[in-house]
Amino acid sequence: MRKTLIATTALMGLTAVPALSETIGISIPAATHGWAGALNFHAERTVARLSEANPDLEFVLTTTSDPGQQVSDLEDMVATRGIDALVVLPFESEPLTGPIQRIADSGVWVTVVDRGLAQEGIENLYVAGDNDSFGRTAGTYFADTLDEGAKVVVMRGIASTVDNERVAGFEAALEGSGIEVLAMDHGNWNRDTAFNLMQDWLSRFPEIDAVWAADDDMAVGALAAIDQAGRTEEMFVVGGAGMKEMVQRIQDGDPTVPVNVTYPPAMISTAIEMTALGLTSGAPMSGEFIIASELITPENAESFYFEDSPY
Amino acid sequence: MSMATTAPTRRPRVNLAVVAPIVALIVLVLIGMALNPNFLSFANITNVLARSAFIGIIAIGMTFVITAGGLDLSVGSMAAFVAGLMILVMNMLTESMGGGLPVILIGIALALFTGLAAGFINGILITRAGIEAFILTLGTMGIYRSLVTWLADGGTLSLGYEMRELYRPVYYDGILGISWPIIVFAVLAILGEITMRHTAFGRHCAAIGSNEKVARYSSVAVLRVRLMTYVLLGTLVGIAVVMYVPRLGSASATTGLLWELEAIAAVIIGGTLLKGGFGRVWGTVVGVLILSLIGNLLNLTDFVSPYLNGAIQGVVIILAVVLQRNTGAAR
Numbered sequence: 001m002r003k004t005l006i007a008t009t010a011l012m013g014l015t016a017v018p019a020l021s022e023t024i025g026i027s028i029p030a031a032t033h034g035w036a037g038a039l040n041f042h043a044e045r046t047v048a049r050l051s052e053a054n055p056d057l058e059f060v061l062t063t064t065s066d067p068g069q070q071v072s073d074l075e076d077m078v079a080t081r082g083i084d085a086l087v088v089l090p091f092e093s094e095p096l097t098g099p100i101q102r103i104a105d106s107g108v109w110v111t112v113v114d115r116g117l118a119q120e121g122i123e124n125l126y127v128a129g130d131n132d133s134f135g136r137t138a139g140t141y142f143a144d145t146l147d148e149g150a151k152v153v154v155m156r157g158i159a160s161t162v163d164n165e166r167v168a169g170f171e172a173a174l175e176g177s178g179i180e181v182l183a184m185d186h187g188n189w190n191r192d193t194a195f196n197l198m199q200d201w202l203s204r205f206p207e208i209d210a211v212w213a214a215d216d217d218m219a220v221g222a223l224a225a226i227d228q229a230g231r232t233e234e235m236f237v238v239g240g241a242g243m244k245e246m247v248q249r250i251q252d253g254d255p256t257v258p259v260n261v262t263y264p265p266a267m268i269s270t271a272i273e274m275t276a277l278g279l280t281s282g283a284p285m286s287g288e289f290i291i292a293s294e295l296i297t298p299e300n301a302e303s304f305y306f307e308d309s310p311y
Numbered sequence: 312m313s314m315a316t317t318a319p320t321r322r323p324r325v326n327l328a329v330v331a332p333i334v335a336l337i338v339l340v341l342i343g344m345a346l347n348p349n350f351l352s353f354a355n356i357t358n359v360l361a362r363s364a365f366i367g368i369i370a371i372g373m374t375f376v377i378t379a380g381g382l383d384l385s386v387g388s389m390a391a392f393v394a395g396l397m398i399l400v401m402n403m404l405t406e407s408m409g410g411g412l413p414v415i416l417i418g419i420a421l422a423l424f425t426g427l428a429a430g431f432i433n434g435i436l437i438t439r440a441g442i443e444a445f446i447l448t449l450g451t452m453g454i455y456r457s458l459v460t461w462l463a464d465g466g467t468l469s470l471g472y473e474m475r476e477l478y479r480p481v482y483y484d485g486i487l488g489i490s491w492p493i494i495v496f497a498v499l500a501i502l503g504e505i506t507m508r509h510t511a512f513g514r515h516c517a518a519i520g521s522n523e524k525v526a527r528y529s530s531v532a533v534l535r536v537r538l539m540t541y542v543l544l545g546t547l548v549g550i551a552v553v554m555y556v557p558r559l560g561s562a563s564a565t566t567g568l569l570w571e572l573e574a575i576a577a578v579i580i581g582g583t584l585l586k587g588g589f590g591r592v593w594g595t596v597v598g599v600l601i602l603s604l605i606g607n608l609l610n611l612t613d614f615v616s617p618y619l620n621g622a623i624q625g626v627v628i629i630l631a632v633v634l635q636r637n638t639g640a641a642r
Contacts, residue, residue: 031465034563040465159618185610185617190565191467195558196362200610203355204347217467217563224559228483229354245469 022279023058025083026272027073028113029091030063034217035241038265039089046269050276057276067095074099078106085109085279087271093118109279113271125278126288127271129263134293135166137261138212138238139173141295145258148178150209153201155187155194155218166214182208187218194221202229210236216243216260223256232256241265242296242304251301260296262304267291331634332581332597335627339604347611357490359600359607361482364492365390367599368551370574371503371592372544376444377578378507378590379540380520381437384448386548387570388455389429393552394562395459397422398468405471415478422556423549429455430545434538452571460564470560482557492554499547503592516540520587577602580631601627 026047031037040063047059060081064070070091077083086108090096097118104110104122112123142152154170157163167184174181182205187194194213201208202225211226213219219239226232239246240261249257270289278285296304343350369386376383401418408414433451437444462468470478485491507513515536518526527533556562579585580601581594605627609620 031460031564034466037463037465037467156617183613190568191559191561191563192566196358196606197610199358199362200355200607203349203352203358204611220561221559 021056021058022084023060023081024085024087024272024275024279025060025062025074025077025081026087026268027062027064027070027077028089028268029070030065034243035215035263035265039268042266043268043272046272050272054276054280057280064091067091070096071099074103078103078108083108085111085275087111087113087268087275089113089268090115090117097122109275111271111275113268124286125271125274127267127274128288128290129267130290130292131162131165131263132169134240134261134263135169135171135214136173137169137293137295138214138240139170141238141259141261142170142179142210142212143174143177146177146179146209150179151182151205151207152179152210152212153182153198153205153208154184155197155211155213155215155222156184157186157189157215157218159186163214170212170214187213187215187221189215189217191217191221194218195225196221198222198225199228202226202231208235210238213237213239215240216246219243219246219257226256240293244305247296247301247305250296250298251305253298258297260304262294262296264291329582332594332601332631335580335631335634336597336601336604339601339608339627343604343608343611346608346614350608350611353488355607355611357488357493359603360493360496361490363599363603364496365551365555366570366573366577366602367496367596368499368547368554369544369570370577370595370599371499372540372547373574373578374503374507374581374583374590374592374595375513375516375540376544377575377583377585378520378587379516379537380523380587381444381537381540382448382575383433383541383544384445384571385429385433385451385455386544386574387567387572388452388459389426389545389548389567390552390555390570391459391562391564391566391568392455392462393422393425393429393549394556394566395462395468396425397552397556398470398560398562399462401474402468402471405474410471410473410477412477414474418478418556419553422552423546426545426547426549426552427542428545430542430548431538433545434541437541438534438538456564459562459566463563465564467561467563470556475557475560478557478560480557482554495550495554499550500592500596507590507592512536512539517588517590520584521589573602574599576628580628582635598631601631 026043028039028043029036031040043061047061050057051059060077060083062073064073086103088100090112093115100110100117101122110123111125111127114128116126116128117123156167183201185197187197198221211222213222216239219237222237226235236256236258238259241263242260246257246260250260270291274285274289277283349355373383373386397418400421401414404414404417433448436442436447481491483490485494515531518529518531519533519536523533577598578595580598581591583590583594602624605624609615609623615623
């Protein structure tokens with residue numbers, strides 16, 4: 001894994017002297033879609049592992065389904081559990097910035113995961129995936145594999161900053177390759193929407209060489225529609241985020257699903273582990289930790305397959 | 312002179328309330344033909360009809376509920392829950408019974424029964440406990456949505472590969488290239504129209520929706536008929552799920568999201584009154600087709616920014632209803 005660790009090493013307020021018992025609060029979105037489900041899975045797994053390895057560490061794990069509830073959860077954690085560190089994946093940046101800043105000001109170590117806050121410099125540690133690299137990796141594969149003049153369609157996610165950054169990366173990678181993007185529309189990271197969208201594109205375009213579905217849930221829908229139209233031989237589909245069924249198909253050498261791009265939900269494990277390490281060992285941990293997206297190919301697919309993950 | 316004054320009253324009036332949805336549908340089809348030559352291709356037409364079937368089947372039941380003065384917001388979540396439960400049980404049975412046709416039949420029976428039971432729970436609480444339909448079904452909507460998320464552990468429930476292949480033909484195959492969902496949708500629509508127009512049950516629904524007290528004095532079993540509308544809707548949700556699961560073989564927390572609103576919109580576009588008292592099933596079918604066609608047309612062109620899809624749908628819904636209401640008020 002290529003990981004970029006930009007340790008600013010400006011040792012922040014917290015001098016980590018191992019106390020009798022340290023409490024880490026973790027607040028993440030509820031499992032409302034596949035990726036968030038895997039996030040929960042990895043968070044629970046890491047908490048279980050760390051609790052066993054470090055009897056001195058205590059964890060408070062909460063899941064929320066809206067920003068308001070997340071603010072309440074954070075307040076409860078500080079008020080009733082007296083947390084020493086907080087690992088938080090903000091549901092939305094703007095509404096959570098103020099509450100998290102207040103917690104940081106009170107001397108609690110703050111690790112922000114994936115979704116950045118609206119103001120810089122609040123968190124001690126920032127762990128995130130790289131959306132630009134997510135799109136760029138897929139785009140580079142398209143540019144390398146497809147001939148000039150090849151025709152592709154692009155399924156976008158729910159209209160959001162995340163989606164915009166990914167598509168911008170993808171388009172930047174395609175620049176100058178002579179690949180034609182026939183159509184781009186929102187499949188909303190949803191299987192059913194993607195199925196309908198792909199059906200309509202198959203009716204509309206007599207020739208499609210590749211589909212960038214930008215997420216494996218959408219790839220599942222697109223593949224079913226392509227299969228129904230009997231045009232499986234004609235094109236390949238690249239999804240993203242490494243759903244285990246997709247990784248399985250790559251491993252089996254399926255020509256329709258040649259590669260995949262990671263956006264690992266296990267980044268929550270990275271964040272929790274680094275926070276715990278900083279808290280217990282005193283090793284410097286502040287800064288930014290950006291996890292690049294990798295290309296899953298038949299050669300390396302094995303290491304991306306998690307048998308018991310729900311995603 | 313006298314001829315001139317009497318002429319307008321003799322002219323045969325076109326009832327806009329009746330033809331408005333059909334006109335809207337025809338306009339959409341004409342726009343589609345102009346925009347893309349593939350629009351009328353057999354594949355595209357069957358795609359649109361088959362994808363309309365889920366919401367269409369549910370909307371038929373919704374027509375009865377709304378006609379009887381009720382409402383059900385839980386159908387989308389209910390569909391997701393029934394689909395999730397069906398997949399979970401079928402996967403478990405595959406392990407113990409070794410797959411095969413019996414597992415599919417049990418799965419189908421389970422989906423139909425769960426739908427029926429869920430409809431019964433809605434109906435019995437609305438009629439016997441006297442809870443407002445809007446609030447009660449808002450509650451069950453949240454319950455079913457959470458249950459499917461919980462069943463799926465936040466992820467996606469997928470039917471085992473072997474079962475998926477065996478069950479797949481229920482969505483993709485059919486008779487003479489017309490797939491099963493379309494056939495089932497058509498048959499149910501015809502049965503629904505007959506029930507609404509020519510049976511005591513249909514007339515009782517309209518009577519209750521129109522004036523509950525008068526219906527009661529006319530010895531209509533108000534509570535039982537109202538309960539039956541929810542049971543019917545629940546069962547139709549079960550049928551829709553039986554058609555839905557073989558398509559992608561999976562269910563997740565986002566399955567059936569906003570189906571309830573699409574079904575209600577289709578019913579109202581079709582000319583059924585939201586306050587009850589009058590309903591027509593054929594109108595609902597036209598309403599469902601209008602909604603699917605808008606999505607289909609927007610995908611077939613680059614004419615409108617995809618960000619505005621929802622806005623276009625909203626405008627068409629409002630226009631279709633405005634046309635009907637204006638003529639209604641004039642009379």
